[in-house]
Amino acid sequence: MLIVCAEEAQVEAELVGGLLGCPSCREVLGPWGHARERVLRCRSGDRLLVPRRARCRGCAGTHVLLPEVVLLRRRDEVGVIGEAIEANVAGEGCRPIASRLGVPADTVRGWLRRFVERAELVRVLFTRRAVALDPELGPVLPACSVVADALEAMAVAARAWVLRFGPRPVWQIVSRLSAGGLLSRNTSSLATGAL
Numbered sequence: 770m771l772i773v774c775a776e777e778a779q780v781e782a783e784l785v786g787g788l789l790g791c792p793s794c795r796e797v798l799g800p801w802g803h804a805r806e807r808v809l810r811c812r813s814g815d816r817l818l819v820p821r822r823a824r825c826r827g828c829a830g831t832h833v834l835l836p837e838v839v840l841l842r843r844r845d846e847v848g849v850i851g852e853a854i855e856a857n858v859a860g861e862g863c864r865p866i867a868s869r870l871g872v873p874a875d876t877v878r879g880w881l882r883r884f885v886e887r888a889e890l891v892r893v894l895f896t897r898r899a900v901a902l903d904p905e906l907g908p909v910l911p912a913c914s915v916v917a918d919a920l921e922a923m924a925v926a927a928r929a930w931v932l933r934f935g936p937r938p939v940w941q942i943v944s945r946l947s948a949g950g951l952l953s954r955n956t957s958s959l960a961t962g963a964l
């Protein structure tokens with residue numbers, strides 16, 4: 770699995786042009802059909818995704834190329850999940866967030882619970898990512914709580930990304946830098962996010 774740019778035409782050009790690297794061995798990935806389709810719940814309504822599949826010319830492993838609008842094993846687009854996390858860190862409760870976003874309260878509760886569990890790991894990872902993107906970066910100042918610190922580290926890393934690669938929605942950068950694993954149970958997927 771590899772999180773890639775949200776623009777399908779660009780991903781296709783990069784894949785065909787041999788510009789995508791294998792997350793396992795860094796050799797070149799080539800096209801290898803498509804993965805099964807899935808429905809993504811977006812602000813604008815349901816969106817059908819048919820992710821591209823790629824095969825490594827080195828280790829022969831296959832990888833599903835997921836657009837950066839998703840997180841692993843989550844049905845909702847990352848921008849919606851991110852908005853819920855931001856609102857909750859700012860003090861809004863689970864139910865009002867859920868009704869505002871049009872998502873079941875249990876789903877929002879699940880996102881927030883997982884984020885709280887992983888906040889320290891997220892803070893460490895994104896601080897590391899931010900420094901890798903911008904070695905001149907000053908210290909990331911502590912906020913008032915572990916979750917606020919994690920949010921701040923993500924914001925700093927996203928700013929460093931934008932300065933280096935150009936504008937992009939913050940939560941899509943977060944998905945890419947966490948390899949889609951921001952809310953995964955498995956911590957190794959979070960740790961392998963590519964720059």
Ligand SMILES: [Zn+2]
Nearest residue numbers: 791794825828
């Ligand atoms: Zn490989």
